[in-house]
Amino acid sequence: MGFTTATAALRLSVGMLLFLVLAAARAESLPSWNDSESRHQIVSFVAAVTDPGSPDFVPADARIAVFDNDGTLWSERPAYFQLLFAIDRVKTLASEHPEWRQRQPFQAVLEADLRTLAESGEKGLLELVMATHAGMTTEEFSTIVEDWIGTARHPTSNRLYTEMVYQPMLELLEYLRAHGFKTYIVSGGGIEFMRPWVERVYGIPPEQVIGSSIKTRFELRDGEPVLVRLPEINFIDDKEGKPVAIHQHIGRRPIAAFGNSDGDLQMLQWATAGEGRRLGVIIRHTDADREWAYDRESLIGRLDKALDEAAERGWIVVDMKEDWGRVFAFESPE
Amino acid sequence: MGFTTATAALRLSVGMLLFLVLAAARAESLPSWNDSESRHQIVSFVAAVTDPGSPDFVPADARIAVFDNDGTLWSERPAYFQLLFAIDRVKTLASEHPEWRQRQPFQAVLEADLRTLAESGEKGLLELVMATHAGMTTEEFSTIVEDWIGTARHPTSNRLYTEMVYQPMLELLEYLRAHGFKTYIVSGGGIEFMRPWVERVYGIPPEQVIGSSIKTRFELRDGEPVLVRLPEINFIDDKEGKPVAIHQHIGRRPIAAFGNSDGDLQMLQWATAGEGRRLGVIIRHTDADREWAYDRESLIGRLDKALDEAAERGWIVVDMKEDWGRVFAFESPE
Numbered sequence: 001m002g003f004t005t006a007t008a009a010l011r012l013s014v015g016m017l018l019f020l021v022l023a024a025a026r027a028e029s030l031p032s033w034n035d036s037e038s039r040h041q042i043v044s045f046v047a048a049v050t051d052p053g054s055p056d057f058v059p060a061d062a063r064i065a066v067f068d069n070d071g072t073l074w075s076e077r078p079a080y081f082q083l084l085f086a087i088d089r090v091k092t093l094a095s096e097h098p099e100w101r102q103r104q105p106f107q108a109v110l111e112a113d114l115r116t117l118a119e120s121g122e123k124g125l126l127e128l129v130m131a132t133h134a135g136m137t138t139e140e141f142s143t144i145v146e147d148w149i150g151t152a153r154h155p156t157s158n159r160l161y162t163e164m165v166y167q168p169m170l171e172l173l174e175y176l177r178a179h180g181f182k183t184y185i186v187s188g189g190g191i192e193f194m195r196p197w198v199e200r201v202y203g204i205p206p207e208q209v210i211g212s213s214i215k216t217r218f219e220l221r222d223g224e225p226v227l228v229r230l231p232e233i234n235f236i237d238d239k240e241g242k243p244v245a246i247h248q249h250i251g252r253r254p255i256a257a258f259g260n261s262d263g264d265l266q267m268l269q270w271a272t273a274g275e276g277r278r279l280g281v282i283i284r285h286t287d288a289d290r291e292w293a294y295d296r297e298s299l300i301g302r303l304d305k306a307l308d309e310a311a312e313r314g315w316i317v318v319d320m321k322e323d324w325g326r327v328f329a330f331e332s333p334e
Numbered sequence: 335m336g337f338t339t340a341t342a343a344l345r346l347s348v349g350m351l352l353f354l355v356l357a358a359a360r361a362e363s364l365p366s367w368n369d370s371e372s373r374h375q376i377v378s379f380v381a382a383v384t385d386p387g388s389p390d391f392v393p394a395d396a397r398i399a400v401f402d403n404d405g406t407l408w409s410e411r412p413a414y415f416q417l418l419f420a421i422d423r424v425k426t427l428a429s430e431h432p433e434w435r436q437r438q439p440f441q442a443v444l445e446a447d448l449r450t451l452a453e454s455g456e457k458g459l460l461e462l463v464m465a466t467h468a469g470m471t472t473e474e475f476s477t478i479v480e481d482w483i484g485t486a487r488h489p490t491s492n493r494l495y496t497e498m499v500y501q502p503m504l505e506l507l508e509y510l511r512a513h514g515f516k517t518y519i520v521s522g523g524g525i526e527f528m529r530p531w532v533e534r535v536y537g538i539p540p541e542q543v544i545g546s547s548i549k550t551r552f553e554l555r556d557g558e559p560v561l562v563r564l565p566e567i568n569f570i571d572d573k574e575g576k577p578v579a580i581h582q583h584i585g586r587r588p589i590a591a592f593g594n595s596d597g598d599l600q601m602l603q604w605a606t607a608g609e610g611r612r613l614g615v616i617i618r619h620t621d622a623d624r625e626w627a628y629d630r631e632s633l634i635g636r637l638d639k640a641l642d643e644a645a646e647r648g649w650i651v652v653d654m655k656e657d658w659g660r661v662f663a664f665e666s667p668e
Contacts, residue, residue, distance in 0.1 A: 061539060138581060182541075195585045205395060206585030207516075207541075216581060218574040218600055225603045227581055234582075240552040247472060247550060247561055248568075249583060251529045251540030266552055269559045 030175055032168040036323045038281075041316050042172070045279045049255065050179045056277035060180035064254040065279075066246060066267060067173070069187035069194065069211075071260040071301040072283050073202060074165040075154075077292045079300065081161050082193050083125065085148055089132035106131070129190075130231035134214055138192065138227040145196045159330060162201045167329045169258075169283075173202055176256075184254070186246055187211045188238035188263055192229075210249045212237045238263045243270035255279065265306040272313055280315035282306060287321035290331065364509055366502040370657045372615075375650050376506070379613045383589065384513045390611035394514035398588040399613075400580060400601060401507070403521035403528065403545075405594040405635040406617050407536060408499040409488075411626045413634065415495050416527050417459065419482055423466035440465070463524075464565035468548055472526065472561040479530045493664060496535045501663045503592075503617075507536055510590075518542045518588070520580055522572035522597055526563075544583045546571045572597045577604035589613065599640040606647060614649035616640060621655035624665065 033039040048056040049063065070076040090100065090109045100106035105124035108116035117124065133141065154164055173183050183204055185194060191211030198204045213234040216227040237245045243266050246254065256279035257264070257271035264282075272280040284303065285294050295303040310317050320327060367373040382390040383397065404410040424434065424443045434440035439458035442450035451458065467475065488498055507517050517538055519528060525545035532538045547568040550561040571579045577600050580588065590613035591598070591605035598616075606614040618637065619628050629637040644651050654661060 191582070191585070207583065209585060213582065216578050218577045218604070220603070225577065225600065225607050227577060243552045243559065243561060244550050248525070248547065249541065251525070251543060266559065269554070270552070270561075273559050 030168065030171050032171055032324060032326050034323055034325050036319075038316050038318045038323045042279065042281065045256070045277065046176065046179050048277055058255055058276065061182075062252065062255065063176075063179070063181040064184065064250060064252065065176050065181045065256040066184045066186045066210075066254045066258070066271060067169075068259040068261070068264045068267070069185050069189055071285065072166075072258055072264070073169050073173075073185070074161070075291060076301050077294075078155060080189065081154075081164075082189050083128075084155070084161075085145070085152070085193065086125075086128045086132045088148060088152055089144070090128060093132070126233075130214070133190065133193075134229045134231040136229055138216060138229060141192055141229055142196045145193055149197045159328075162197060163328065163330055165201060165328075166283075166324075167326055168324045170202065170329075172258075173204070177203065181256070182208065184208045184210060184246075184250065186237065186242050186267060188236070190214075191237075210237060210245050212241075240266050242267035246270065257281070258283065259306070260285065261301040261303050262305050263301075265309065268306065268315060269309075269313070272315065280310070280313060282310055282315055282317045284317050284319055286319050287324075287327065289321075290327045291320060293321075364502065364505050366505055366658060366660050368657055368659050370653075372650050372652045372657045376613065376615065379590070379611065380510065380513050382611055392589055392610065395516075396586065396589065397510075397513070397515040398518065398584060398586065399510050399515045399590040400518045400520045400544075400588045400592070400605060401503075402593040402595070402598045402601070403519050403523055405619065406500075406592055406598070407503050407507075407519070408495070409625060410635050411628075412489060414523065415488075415498070416523050417462075418489070418495075419479070419486070419527065420459075420462045420466045422482060422486060423478070424462060427466070460567075464548070467524065467527075468563045468565040470563055472550060472563060475526055475563055476530045479527055483531045493662075496531060497662065497664055499535060499662075500617075500658075501660055502658045504536065504663075506592075507538070511537065515590070516542065518544060518580075518584065520571065520576050520601060521545045522570070524548075525571075544571060544579050546575075574600050576601035580604065591615070592617065593640070594619065595635040595637050596639050597635075599643065602640065602649060603643075603647070606649065614644070614647060616644055616649055616651045618651050618653055620653050621658075621661065623655075624661045625654060627655075 030039060048054045049058040051057060067073055070080050074081070087109050090106055094100055094110055101110060105117055105120035105128055108120065109128065149161055152161060153159065154161055157164065176183055185198060185204055185208065187194060187210070189211050191209055191213045194211055195206040195209050198209055199206065215230045215232045215234045217230055219226055219228055235241065235245065242264065246267065253274040254271040255274065255276070257268045258281045259268055260283040268280045272278040282303065285292055285301065287293060294301065295307060307317070364373060382388045383392040385391060401407055404414050408415070421443050424440055428434055428444055431440070435444060439451050439454035439462055442454065443462070483495055486495060487493065488495055491498065510517055519532060519538055519542065521528060521544070523545050525543055525547045528545055529540040529543050532543055533540065549564045549566045549568045551564055553560050553562055569575065569579065576598065580601065587608040588605040589608065589610070591602050592615045593602055594617040602614045606612040616637065619626050619635065621627060628635065629641065641651070
C-alpha cells in the first residue's frame, strides 16, 4: 500500500471519528423528547443491543430499523401528501388535458369538489395517481417531485411539506444511526415519490427506501437507455405487503420497527417476533393543538388493531402530546 | 457525550483504520490479475473516480458497482448451479413423492435422462424450480440452501460450489470496496438462493443482493408471523429486467457494471450511459483448460450482442485465459 492510500485511509478514519463524536454528542440527548417512559424504553433498548457485554448485543450489520413514513416521520393530514401532490399535478397539467374538465375524478379536482372526489373511491384515486405518476421516464418524474417538494405549501400550515416532519423522529433516526443502526423507510407511499428528497430530509439514502411502486419498462431511445413509468401497479407496500417487501429488499429481519397505524401492524409483528431483544414503537396522534388527534375511527392512518396488539406484544406507544417536547422544528422550543 | 461513547467511537475508528490499511494492502495489487490492458483500465477507472482532484471524481455514496453472478463471479457449467440444486432437491424429496417416478420432468431427473429433461424446456424447468423452491417458509428455504451449499459437490471438479468462484473477481470486489464502492449482485438467479452464502463468500450482505424471485405470503401461524414461499413467479431479473430491478432496489444508477452474457446487456447499457465516467466490463470465457470456453453459440451464458456492443460502447472485455493468472483459489498459484 502506498503512502497516499495510507494518508487517505487515515484522513477517512479521523473524519469518521469526528463525525461519530459530533453525531453522538448531538443525538444522545434526544432533545425534543420529554423525559418519559417511552423515551427511557427506547434508549434502554439501544443501550442493550449495542453493548458488547450485554446478553442482548446485536452486531452492527444486523441493527436494522424500519420506519413507516406517513404519520410516523411526517404528517398525513388533511390527506396523504402524495395525494395532494397528485391533485397539484392535475391542476398543473389541466391545460394540456381539456377533456379533464368533463371527466371524473379530474373534474372534481379542478372544481375543488371534495365530496365527489371522495366518492370516486379507490378507483378514482388510482386514476389520479396513474395520470400524474406514469407516462414519463424515472428521471423526469424525479425532477417533477423535486420541483414540487421544493416549492409546494401545506394547505393549513402553509409550510413546505418537508417542514412537516417530526423533529423527535429526526433526532431518533440520527440517534439510531450514531449507534450503528441502518435506518430504512417502509411506506405505503410511492418509492419514487420519496427517494428524491428523503436523503436530504431524513438522512436515508435511496437504496434504503421501500415503498409502493408502479411498473417500469426499459427502453432505448436513440440508443440511450431509459426507464419509462407505466400506468400499472407493481406492488402495494401496505399491511401484509410490508413484511413481504422488507424481506424482498433487505433479506433479513429488522430488530426495530416504527409505525403509527394498522397499515404497520404486520411490519411490527414481523420485526418484533424475531429472536433476541426487539423494539416495536407506535406513534399515537394525540395532539390536536400542535398536530392532529386521531386513532380508532380515522379513515387516514387508522390505529385500532395495532393499538390493541401493542399491549399484548409489548410495543411502546408514544403519546405525541405527552412524550414530545416539540413536534415540528418550526415551533419555538419550550 | 459520555466517556464510554467517546472511547467506543475511538475504538471503532482505530479498528476502521486498521481494516482499511489491511484491505488496501491486500487488494491494491489484484494479485490474480496479469499485468494486462484490462487490469490497467479497471485500475485507472477506480483511480479517476476516487481522486478528489480528478474531474471524474464520484463521492463515495454514489460509487455503486453491480455484478452478475452466474458466469461472472462463479462458474455456470455444466448448468446453472441453481438448477443442479433443484435436481439434487428432487432426488432428496423423491421418497415423499412416489408420483414423480411417472411424472415429467421429475422422472427424467430421477432417471438421469438429460435429453428428456432438456426437452421439457422452460416449462419443465419452471416446474422443477417451483416443486423445490416453494411451499416452505423463507427461513426453512434458507436452511435448505445453506445445508446444500455447505456439502454438495460440483459434478466435474468435485469441489464445493463455493470453491467455483473466480479468485480475480473476489479480489476485484474487495479492491472496489476498499475504494469506497458499494458492491451489489444483480443476477438472474434466485435472490433467496444467493443470500444465505454470498456474504461469507463474496462479502456482499443480503440487502445488496438483487435477483429473480417467487412470491411470498405473510401468515400468522399460532400467532407467529412467517413468510411462505408460493409457486408463482414474482420477478425475472434478466435482460431488460436487470435495469428495472436495479432502479427498484437501489434507486440510483450504478457507475460500474460487470457481466458475462447477453443477459447482462441492458444492465451494462444502463450503468454506462449515465453522466460522468463509467465502467462496463464483460468477463469472456476463453479458457477451456482452467474453466470453460464459450460465447456466441452457447445456450448457457450466450455472449453475442453484448460482445458486439462492447466495442461501440467502450466496455472492457476480460479474456479469462490471457488476463487472469489464476481462475480458482484451489489452483496452485503460478
